[in-house]
Amino acid sequence: NAGVTQTPKFQVLKTGQSMTLQCAQDMNHEYMSWYRQDPGMGLRLIHYSVGAGITDQGEVPNGYNVSRSTTEDFPLRLLSAAPSQTSVYFCASTTLAGGPRNEQFFGPGTRLTVL
């Protein structure tokens, strides 16, 4: 199993540009999520999904869109990038069976810089 994969690993954007961060998992997990990691802030939840066709907002959703058309994929879209979105982005997944006890599996991250 590849686990959780993310592409690209690094990206530089100009203000106003759009892009999509890709996330895929091959563990048949129902739950997938996106976090951003900023210095001194820990990880903050952006959006999450509990299954194909179902998404919801986390703590910091503004400026980001998501969709979940398949169990495997959960892309994160920046419609008009802003310097405040400079961050490291992590995708994570877990199974919903067993509730809150489950380990979440993280991808390697995407380091995004917005100029």
Place this chain on the structure above:
Amino acid sequence: GNSVTQMEGPVTLSEEAFLTINCTYTATGYPSLFWYVQYPGEGLQLLLKATKADDKGSNKGFEATYRKETTSFHLEKGSVQVSDSAVYFCACSDQAGTALIFGKGTTLSVSS
């Protein structure tokens, strides 16, 4: 909502020293508690977890006990190694039991 507070870093130790990283939580109900570790340039990986009061999670010489009376989940290791240098995050499950609420992270640096 649920929240996590962990001690500020960085923590700098010599090899074989004793490590404690404090973590306290605020939550309704009975959240699960986790310690994740992030090595340089990598994503997060689960270090240990505990799912109910008085549970002790352990892995790679690290331990943490779920203390409901003090709402704490402190991370300890008796003898740290250079390879333990990383950022450590305390986390608890949210009220819905799916998302994780993270502390701000504590950077540990171990020198030989």
